[in-house]
Amino acid sequence: MTTNWTCEQTESRLIDYLDGLLQPAELAAFNAHAHTCERCAPLVASVSDLLINLHALPNLETPPRLVYAILDKTLGPRETVTGWAAVLAWFKNFSLPRVAYGTASLATTFLILATASGFSFFNSLSSFPMGYFKPSFPFLFPFGFNFK
Numbered sequence: 001m002t003t004n005w006t007c008e009q010t011e012s013r014l015i016d017y018l019d020g021l022l023q024p025a026e027l028a029a030f031n032a033h034a035h036t037c038e039r040c041a042p043l044v045a046s047v048s049d050l051l052i053n054l055h056a057l058p059n060l061e062t063p064p065r066l067v068y069a070i071l072d073k074t075l076g077p078r079e080t081v082t083g084w085a086a087v088l089a090w091f092k093n094f095s096l097p098r099v100a101y102g103t104a105s106l107a108t109t110f111l112i113l114a115t116a117s118g119f120s121f122f123n124s125l126s127s128f129p130m131g132y133f134k135p136s137f138p139f140l141f142p143f144g145f146n147f148k
């Protein structure tokens with residue numbers, strides 16, 4: 001048991017004491033010191049009262065758009081992009097390497113799958129719509145895909 005509990009320990013462990021996180025030996029030493037020390041007793045009493053009063057306060061309803069109001073007050077009002085500017089701003093995402101590589105990868109995958117399923121850019125227009133797909137890999141279309 002810690003018998004030489006100091007005022008500094010009281011200050012540093014006060015929150016743990018109020019949260020009930022002190023071990024039994026620490027709690028006994030804390031109580032022994034805090035109830036007898038002229039300096040620590042008023043500190044513990046005032047912080048305890050403050051905490052009790054804070055917990056007694058009623059919960060307030062969160063105002064609508066609180067986050068946006070805080071952002072407007074701290075960062076300043078932000079521009080709202082609408083119309084064609086919004087479309088252009090969306091396409092600017094493709095200048096990001098991550099998005100560009102992802103899009104290129106998706107397009108390549110689609111092209112490979114389309115080619116493997118028999119799609120031909122050169123034949124598709126002349127024989128549209130019946131010859132649009134000419135499956136050359138039957139395992140891709142096990143139930144048949146014959147439009148001819």
Ligand SMILES: [Zn+2]
Pocket residue numbers: 006007008010033034037038039040041
């Ligand atoms: Zn003290």
